[in-house]
Amino acid sequence: MKVADYILKITPYEGGKPIEELQRELGLKDVIKLASNENPLGPSKKVIDIICKTAELVNLYPDGNMYYLSQKLANNLGIGEKNLIFGNGSDEIIELLYKAFATNENDEILYCYPTFIEYRIIGMAFNKKIIELPLKNYAYDIDNLISHINNNTRIIFINTPNNPTGTLTTYDDILRIINKATKDTLIVIDEAYYEYAKSSSDYKELLDLYKNENVIILRTFSKVYALAGLRVGYGIASEFIVQTLNRVRPPFNVDIIAQAAAIAALDDKEHLKKTIQTNEEGKKYLYEQFNKLGLFYVSTYANFILFSTPKDAQTIYENLLKEGVIVRSMKPYGYNNFLRVTIGTQKENEIFIEKLKKVL
Numbered sequence: 001m002k003v004a005d006y007i008l009k010i011t012p013y014e015g016g017k018p019i020e021e022l023q024r025e026l027g028l029k030d031v032i033k034l035a036s037n038e039n040p041l042g043p044s045k046k047v048i049d050i051i052c053k054t055a056e057l058v059n060l061y062p063d064g065n066m067y068y069l070s071q072k073l074a075n076n077l078g079i080g081e082k083n084l085i086f087g088n089g090s091d092e093i094i095e096l097l098y099k100a101f102a103t104n105e106n107d108e109i110l111y112c113y114p115t116f117i118e119y120r121i122i123g124m125a126f127n128k129k130i131i132e133l134p135l136k137n138y139a140y141d142i143d144n145l146i147s148h149i150n151n152n153t154r155i156i157f158i159n160t161p162n163n164p165t166g167t168l169t170t171y172d173d174i175l176r177i178i179n180k181a182t183k184d185t186l187i188v189i190d191e192a193y194y195e196y197a198k199s200s201s202d203y204k205e206l207l208d209l210y211k212n213e214n215v216i217i218l219r220t221f222s223k224v225y226a227l228a229g230l231r232v233g234y235g236i237a238s239e240f241i242v243q244t245l246n247r248v249r250p251p252f253n254v255d256i257i258a259q260a261a262a263i264a265a266l267d268d269k270e271h272l273k274k275t276i277q278t279n280e281e282g283k284k285y286l287y288e289q290f291n292k293l294g295l296f297y298v299s300t301y302a303n304f305i306l307f308s309t310p311k312d313a314q315t316i317y318e319n320l321l322k323e324g325v326i327v328r329s330m331k332p333y334g335y336n337n338f339l340r341v342t343i344g345t346q347k348e349n350e351i352f353i354e355k356l357k358k359v360l
């Protein structure tokens with residue numbers, strides 16, 4: 001069977017190794033995973049109860065319009081339900097954006113790199129021309145990005161805080177990009193780590209300013225809300241964008257348990273607070289330890305830290321695996337001297353540092 005050349009060029013997504021895989025491969029019992037920026041506290045008890053209750057309903061299709069979830073989230077955000085689109089993770093919304101808006105042969109996709117690798121993988125699957133510009137001081141280089149905007153620029157991805165560096169793009173810089181782009185360019189502000197960042201975009205102002213236009217803000221229930229395994233992401237955008245995306249969205253893309261769990265997670269403000277506090281404490285602890293070890297790290301606005309290693313980072317990554325600690329290799333990103341660690345519970349952070357000292 002024939003496969004297009006552009007498909008064959010794709011390197012499949014390589015995420016953090018699952019805990020069970022490492023246990024199986026190395027016969028290890030105690031494994032911690034600090035590789036995928038998951039919530040180390042797990043879901044709250046309230047969310048687990050709702051998940052168990054909703055299990056009785058899985059013979060039914062989910063509500064394809066996500067009525068209750070839309071209502072709850074719109075209420076929380078102070079926006080209209082018609083300004084929300086949901087996906088099977090924000091991953092799926094990224095794919096829908098390509099599907100709906102990057103349909104011309106000459107379309108260009110623009111962003112700085114290293115950033116979330118799915119922009120590249122999905123862009124390659126749609127055979128798009130992808131313009132990747134280098135980060136500057138580990139952050140989006142806005143001047144350079146703006147200088148590359150042209151009439152063919154169809155989607156610009158701004159990831160803030162940026163995965164894997166944890167750096168922020170300021171709201172002023174976001175506005176500069178929006179003002180430079182034509183109305184035929186979609187500006188995607190990917191805020192998967194929004195809740196951890198102290199400042200970020202003003203989504204209400206963006207919605208207001210660009211009512212019928214070309215801005216979408218992506219967020220997710222996978223991080224702070226601890227539902228990565230259930231796959232729920234959402235976009236905040238103009239009604240025009242939401243309606244367009246709904247035309248290409250699979251009808252039941254967010255399952256019945258995921259919808260119920262996301263509603264319960266939104267209600268559990270205590271858990272959210274505890275998650276952010278745990279992250280702040282863990283960040284402080286890891287900074288102190290990196291300083292003591294003389295390791296360079298990039299200050300983060302998210303729940304992960306990019307740090308550099310004196311020896312080949314890939315070897316350190318592999319030796320950490322043997323010690324039962326899974327962090328993220330930066331080799332696929334071309335950041336060969338770096339590793340990315342998710343901020344865990346205090347206990348996990350301590351184990352990570354103890355094992356890191358052993359393999360440095």
Ligand code: PMP
Binds near residue numbers: 036088091221222231
């Ligand atoms: N955007 C960024 C920047 C991410 O880091 C991630 C997850 N790692 C996603 C989007 C996708 O998140 P999800 O599909 O779990 O909502």
